[in-house]
Amino acid sequence: MKPRNIILSICAFVALVAISVVIFQNTYCPESERTGCEYFDCKDKKLWQESHQKIDNPRQWLYPKLQKCLRIGMTRDEVRKITGIPKSSGINVDGYLIGVPTYGIDIGVYKLYFDDDDRLIEYRFIQG
DSSP states (O other): OOHHHHHHHHHHHHHHHHHHHHHHHHHOOOGGGOOSOTTSOHHHHHHHHHTTTOSSOTHHHHHHHHHTTOOTTOBHHHHHHHHOSOSEEOSSEEEEEEEOOTTOSSOEEEEEEEOTTSBEEEEEEEEO
16 A cells, blocks of 8 residues: 555544534533423533523524423423523522514513422513
8 A cells, every 4th residue: 555545544533523512512412411391402511501690692593492391280390400500590490591683672581480389380581
């Protein structure tokens, strides 16, 4: 085998390994980070939880996906496993800052309402 072919083979192999590593890192979710919802994966969960203090917030694009995962009757702990700690919390409500939408000036808040047994009974986006 010619030296040039050997070098090309090694380069192709290294490139293939590098691509495989990148694909694996972008698709793998450790068990502890999984949400149990196909619509809101661990990358969404991480972005949601890291964006809690931002006014120009990527949550405005994530909360519709999150809504597909929330089920009436979920416990507050089950919800928080996905959403993390809320920006504000009361006896029967958790509030998550969504931020200012692209075409608006009022800050949005995503509110989740719970009954006295800490079970989800309603969720909605409120702006203003």
